[in-house]
Amino acid sequence: GKVPAIVLVHGGSGTAYAEWVRLWNARGYAAIAMDLCGSVPIRSPDGSGWLKIPRYGGPDGWQNCFGQISEPLADQWPYYAVNAIGRARTFLGKQPEIDASKIGITGVSWGAYLTCLVAGIDTRFAFAVPVYGCGFFRDGKTASGNKLTGEAMDRWTLQCDPSSYFSNVKMPTLWVDGTNDSFFPMEAVKMSYSSIKAPVTLSQKVRMTHSHGGPGERPEEIFAFADSFCSGGKPLAAFAGQGFSSREAWVSFKSEVPLESAELVFTRDTGPNKDRKWESEPAKLDAASGKASAAIPEGTKLYYFNVIDSRKLSVSSPFVEFKQ
Numbered sequence: 064g065k066v067p068a069i070v071l072v073h074g075g076s077g078t079a080y081a082e083w084v085r086l087w088n089a090r091g092y093a094a095i096a097m098d099l100c101g102s103v104p105i106r107s108p109d110g111s112g113w114l115k116i117p118r119y120g121g122p123d124g125w126q127n128c129f130g131q132i133s134e135p136l137a138d139q140w141p142y143y144a145v146n147a148i149g150r151a152r153t154f155l156g157k158q159p160e161i162d163a164s165k166i167g168i169t170g171v172s173w174g175a176y177l178t179c180l181v182a183g184i185d186t187r188f189a190f191a192v193p194v195y196g197c198g199f200f201r202d203g204k205t206a207s208g209n210k211l212t213g214e215a216m217d218r219w220t221l222q223c224d225p226s227s228y229f230s231n232v233k234m235p236t237l238w239v240d241g242t243n244d245s246f247f248p249m250e251a252v253k254m255s256y257s258s259i260k261a262p263v264t265l266s267q268k269v270r271m272t273h274s275h276g277g278p279g280e281r282p283e284e285i286f287a288f289a290d291s292f293c294s295g296g297k298p299l300a301a302f303a304g305q306g307f308s309s310r311e312a313w314v315s316f317k318s319e320v321p322l323e324s325a326e327l328v329f330t331r332d333t334g335p336n337k338d339r340k341w342e343s344e345p346a347k348l349d350a351a352s353g354k355a356s357a358a359i360p361e362g363t364k365l366y367y368f369n370v371i372d373s374r375k376l377s378v379s380s381p382f383v384e385f386k387q
Contacts (some may be wrong), residue, residue: 067165067293068093068155070148070188072181074172074196074275075125076218078104078113083280090286091294091349093257095151099144099177100124121147125173128223128263132215141180141223147179152188165293171279172196172246176225179255182236183228190292191232194239194279195247197255198225205251229258236290237264237299241271242328245337253381255311256318264288267367267379268331269328271340284376300370300378305384314380324348326353328379329366336365343369359385 069092071083079096081104087094098104101120102113115211121143122131128140136142147339156163164197170178175196182191200209201216201224211219221227238256242249249267272278290296300318307313316322326345332339346357346368355368367382 065160065162066091066093066159067167067189067289068095069166069289070094070151070155070168071096072148072168073099074170074174074279076112077171077174077275078102078231080104080275083275086280090290091288093155097151097153098146099147099174100140100179113385120144129209129211129219132211132219132223136222139223143176143259148177149185152185157316158215162293163297165186167191167289167292169194169285169289170196171275172273175247179225180223180228182234183225183231186231186233188234190235190237190265192237192239192285192288194282194285195241195244195273197238197240197247197252197253198227198229198258199254200224201255202226202251202254223275225255227256229255230260232259232261233294235262235264235288237266237285237287239271239282241268241273242330243270243337243339243343244273244314246273249336249382257381262301263300265379265381266299266377267328267369268377268381269343272318273369283374284378285377287374300353300372300375302378302380305368305380305383307359311356311364312356312368312383312385313354314370315371316353316355316378316380318353318370318372320355320374320376322350322370323373324347325357325368325370327359327366327368329360329363329385331360331362331364333364339365371386 084094105114131139169192175193291298300316303315305314325348
């Protein structure tokens with residue numbers, strides 16, 4: 064029979080990673096990865112990056128995209144990259160061995176930023192998984208190198224920020240990120256997924272490393288999420304609600320897979336999330352009802368819950384600002 068497929072979008076300083084493709088091949092998926100910064104996956108002679116394609120590589124990549132905002136839109140890197148991703152989706156959909164209704168997308172860091180953009184522009188994808196990246200570059204103070212202000216920032220927000228496209232997202236999304244990410248803070252991630260009307264699933268890791276390879280590509284939640292749409296796999300737990308009473312917070316989830324445990328994740332610190340100390344402790348879990356609860360430790364500023372199912376897959380509730 065026909066197989067599902069996935070488009071893989073690399074992050075800053077990344078390229079078309081063959082091992083990432085093989086990782087999904089081993090899971091039963093066709094996969095495609097492309098370099099979005101005008102290079103090929105061969106190290107440059109000085110070892111500082113990837114070998115650039117002279118003349119035909121398109122505009123400079125992510126590292127210079129803010130400086131391109133005054134150029135015609137078609138000459139800016141986000142436009143170029145989104146079109147390349149769209150062509151990759153078209154290519155996969157035309158292969159006779161691939162089920163065109165079961166093609167997803169995932170991206171890491173700047174690739175997740177692009178995944179967010181594409182999710183609001185190209186409705187052909189069955190699901191989307193941004194890892195770390197998000198929108199709201201201005202309001203969420205996200206992405207290093209962004210020094211745009213005034214009219215230039217307005218133009219970026221309208222043309223190139225995913226926040227302008229989130230209302231168009233139709234496919235389910237899984238957001239994988241870390242509590243202390245220094246490039247895409249939790250606040251901006253929450254602003255992003257809260258803007259989407261389609262189903263949203265969260266998996267927030269304590270002090271998750273920001274990197275390609277294992278941290279950004281291999282969380283098992285990503286594969287289970289994809290399988291639930293493409294190969295009959297059981298879905299991840301679905302967040303159903305949360306509240307607070309008598310110094311005890313609670314959340315509820317619906318899950319087709321038995322829930323085994325829950326934890327409260329919290330911080331007593333203020334300031335940027337990347338600098339905060341996040342802690343976790345076991346929470347009470349009523350597996351039958353899918354409800355988890357815990358007393359909020361003294362001094363807590365932010366908290367959320369993780370529930371873990373029998374597959375050891377972790378799903379999170381949206382974080383809450385706790386005012387005592």
